[in-house]
Amino acid sequence: MSDGRESLVRGKAIEAAWRGQAECLGCGIRETALFADLREQDFALIHLPIDEIDFEVGTALYHVGDPGQAVYTIRSGLVKLVSYLADGGQRIVRLLRAGDTAGLEALLGLEYEHTAIALRQTATCRIPREVVTRLSENTPRMHAQLMQRWQRSVQQADAWLTRLSTGNAKARVARLLLLLREGQGGEQCMLFGREDMGAMLGVTTETASRIVAEFRRTGILTEVGQNRYDCDVEALTRLADS
Known part of the structure; x- marks a missing residue:
């Protein structure tokens, strides 16, 4: 094993x-x-x-x-x-x-x-x-x-x-965040390493890091604990559908 x-x-x-x-x-x-x-x-x-x-x-x-x-x-x-x-x-x-x-x-x-x-x-x-x-x-x-x-x-x-494998990189990240939120309940999600995010979405680690940083800067993600974020679900849904 x-x-x-x-x-x-x-x-x-x-x-x-x-x-x-x-x-x-x-x-x-x-x-x-x-x-x-x-x-x-x-x-x-x-x-x-x-x-x-x-x-x-x-x-x-x-x-x-x-x-x-x-x-x-x-x-x-x-x-x-x-x-x-x-x-x-x-x-x-x-x-x-x-x-x-x-x-x-x-x-x-x-x-x-x-x-x-x-x-x-x-x-x-x-x-x-x-x-x-x-x-x-x-x-x-x-x-x-x-x-x-x-x-x-x-x-x-x-x-x-x-x-998670179609659409532009920002839409893929948004869909992943919504998927992670589904497993948590409520409006929060837990993230993990950007390398793993890139491997899930078929994008580079740098791209995943840049988009998460942008989401934090614009208030789509608000950190409430270590790797735990409040999510603006409406904004993420709009991006996911784009």
Whole structure:
């Protein structure tokens, strides 16, 4: 799953299936997570441990090309999926939030297609591929949830292409800010490094920095804490639609 470059902090490991059942049944994000539709009797099918793993900012859940041995349900935090280009650059192809699932390709026996890196302190549940496969084979509720996950991944990829990869640079930054605000609720959003912003939007780091500085200067963004901003939603919407 990982190599020496990672520094991950393990939460309490779920050492037996019955303990995993109790944790999953009481999970605070269960309604939006991979096990959302399961019933109590379904958890009897779990025969491998499910690990709770916390990842520090900048550490990888897995790397592109690693054997796909597990999927990850994001319990809290923010994860970027990174593709590396032939010229040595990188492109962030999607963001995952609480309730999303990372590494679905592992269920097909494939290597991981991206490198998944925590953009914020992130809590996950690492679910072995065998657990999901067994549940999918034995309960239609798991199969239906997996189909929904695949569909959501396709929709997110389509939205990423149309919202963040088209239009002028200022419109792309505005759309990203609105997207980040959706994940926070209210009128605020949290930003991260300008290099990451550029990798998400297909613009240079300098362009991303210049536009954020302009938004701050004109009052579209007002800093209220470290990397946290109040957003002028109307102004951002106008720019996003331009």
